[in-house]
Amino acid sequence: MRWFVKATLIWAAIGSVIAVAVVSLGLYNVSARQDHLPGVSWVLHTTYRNAVRLRAPDPSQVPDLSDTGLITLGREHYERACAFCHARPTETRSQTALSMLPVPPRMDDAVKDWEPNHLFWIVKNGVKMSGMPAWPSDKRDDDVWAVVAFLQSVKENTDAGTKPISQAPTPTSAPFDFEQKCATCHAADGLAFANKHIPRLDILSREYVEASLKAYRNGARQSGIMQEAASQLTDQQIDDFADFISSMDAQQTTAKTGENVDRGKELASRGEIKSGVPACSSCHGPKAAKKSPYYPQLAGQSRTYIEQQLKLFKEEKRGGTQRQNLMHQSVDGLNPDDISALAAYYSSLNPTSDN
Ligand code: HEC
Ligand code: HEC
Ligand code: HEC
The missing domain is CATH 1.10.760.10 (Cytochrome c-like domain)
Structure with missing residues (x-):
């Protein structure tokens, strides 16, 4: 027994000396020209795949990914933030991207093996020591799903992803970029x-x-x-x-009506004392005089966008300018029905009329 302990200690000491030498003398070649030692790639890749499967959210949390607006938004972000490594789905990767280790996979190949909840986890968290970056903000999930919607459309072959969306002509007064x-x-x-x-x-x-x-x-x-x-x-x-x-001249949009719009109008113009909701109109109009150019106009804004921003304010996930606190106080007493009604009301207004 004594000799066994002794031998173990000697081997442990030799192992430590080798490890210290490899680290401190720079003996391990970190060059991206040389692949990992045999077996190491397999271990890393298998660890990665199992880690993604373990941590991905439940499939029940996947939102509707067939929404074309969401796919387009994801595609435009992909153009800016992902294509320089992965290339557009049907195009060739650059020689520099191909010289990375691991090589960023082509997206039409990469999406084949993964379900949307897995893709969500990868895009949100990135992959350590591989060059695959994490999502720039860690508070929100809703904008990550836009990219997943685009990746899913690539998987289902419903979006070739090769060309940016068509554009209205840009006025000559626009800044150059x-x-x-x-x-x-x-x-x-x-x-x-x-x-x-x-x-x-x-x-x-x-x-x-x-x-x-x-x-x-x-x-x-x-x-x-x-x-x-x-x-x-x-x-x-x-x-x-x-x-x-x-x-830019504010563009006219057709005013809308409906039950939800009426409820939203009532709440926006009077507030609700019992739940501590202030009158939104005192800052956002349309009736009251605008108090500050820092209070954004909401008349005619997208309903989905207004609703999403109010939810984010309520969950303390929407920051903003130095005046953001005014909003955090305003949304505390709102329930989901109030939020939906307020969004319906403000989006129903035509920004070019007095409403
Ligand atoms: C890939 C699509 C995309 C590109 C490119 C983009 N935006 Fe945005 N923009 C968005 C989205 C989505 C939001 C809403 C973000 C949020 O939830 O805060 C937004 C929000 C904004 C807002 C805030 C609007 C508000 O009502 O609070 C401004 C201002 C803005 N963008 C200006 C710009 C400018 C200037 C550029 C070019 C430098 C630009 N955006 C490029 C998609 C884009
Ligand atoms: C700087 C280069 C780089 C950028 C930018 C980048 N990636 Fe990656 N990505 C990689 C690399 C490298 C891998 C391979 C990771 C591995 O196999 O361990 C990867 C892996 C992935 C995978 C998993 C592929 C698979 O087969 O398992 C997905 C999905 C992905 N990236 C999507 C994206 C999206 C979406 C963006 C933009 C938001 C993006 N990537 C931006 C380098 C990049
Ligand atoms: C005391 C003034 C004030 C009141 C009252 C107020 N807001 Fe705001 N609101 C602001 C300010 C300031 C911002 C800009 C926050 C930032 O980004 O810094 C804002 C932003 C918003 C935004 C985001 C707009 C965009 O373009 O991103 C929405 C939506 C909104 N408010 C809705 C409401 C609703 C609905 C109410 C009533 C329940 C309300 N606000 C009450 C001052 C106010």
Whole structure:
């Protein structure tokens, strides 16, 4: 027994010396030219696949991924944030991407083996030590699903994913990179091709746009999609975009009516004392005089977008400008029906009339 303990200790000591030598003398070749030692790739890959399966959310949490607005939004984000490694689904990867280890797989191949809940986990969390990045914001899940909707459309072959969406002509007054950086999602007229998941910009003030772009850039407002789009903008570019967006003429939209709209109107204009909900109109209009250019106009904004933002405020997942606290206080007393009615009401208004 004594000799066994002794031998174990000696082997442990030799092992430690080898490990220290490999680490401190740089003996392990970390070059991406050389594949891992035999077996190591298999161990890493199997660990990765099992870890994804263990941690992915339950399939019951997968939202409706056939929504074309969600797919388009995901595709546009993919163009900016993923295609330089994975290439567009039907195109060839660049030589630099092919020289990575592991090589980022082609997306039409990659999606074959995974279900949407697995893809969600991979896109949200990334893969350690592989070059596959995590999603830029960790608070929200809803914008990750947009990318999963796009990947699922690639899997089902319902979206070739090769070309950006068609564009309205960009006015000559637009800053030089607006068309390339912003208009593929927001459109040259700011109406976002009527995609309900993307806010219209034509109704927003210069001050609010500037403060919001800075809030995305410094992470105070979370959105994996807009944080990516705003992260590398200079102050000058933000100024130019804000000038241009606020110079857009608000577009007329047809006013809508309905029971939910009436309920929303009542709540927005009077508030509700018992649940502590203030009158939204005192800050957002349409009737009251606008108190501050930092209170965004909501008349005619997308219903889905308003509803989503109110939910995010309520769950403390929507940051924003220095005035964001005003909203956190306003949403505390709202229940899901109130939120739905308020979104129906504000989206029903025509921003160019007095309502
Ligand atoms: C800097 C390069 C890079 C970027 C940018 C990148 N990825 Fe990856 N991605 C990789 C690499 C490398 C892997 C392989 C990981 C592995 O096999 O361990 C990978 C793996 C994946 C996988 C799993 C594939 C499989 O076969 O298991 C998916 C899905 C994926 N990426 C989607 C995306 C999406 C969506 C984006 C954009 C939001 C993105 N990636 C951005 C490098 C990148
Ligand atoms: C890939 C699509 C995409 C691109 C590209 C994009 N946006 Fe956005 N934008 C969105 C989405 C989605 C939101 C809503 C994000 C959220 O939930 O906070 C948004 C929000 C905004 C907002 C806040 C609107 C509001 O009502 O609070 C502004 C301002 C904005 N974008 C301006 C820009 C500018 C300027 C660019 C170009 C530098 C740009 N966006 C590029 C999709 C995009
Ligand atoms: C005291 C003023 C005030 C009141 C009252 C108020 N808001 Fe706001 N609201 C704001 C401010 C300021 C913002 C901008 C937050 C930011 O991004 O910094 C905002 C943002 C929003 C947004 C996001 C808009 C966008 O374009 O992203 C929605 C939706 C909204 N408010 C709805 C409501 C509703 C519904 C009510 C009533 C229940 C309400 N607000 C009450 C000041 C107010």
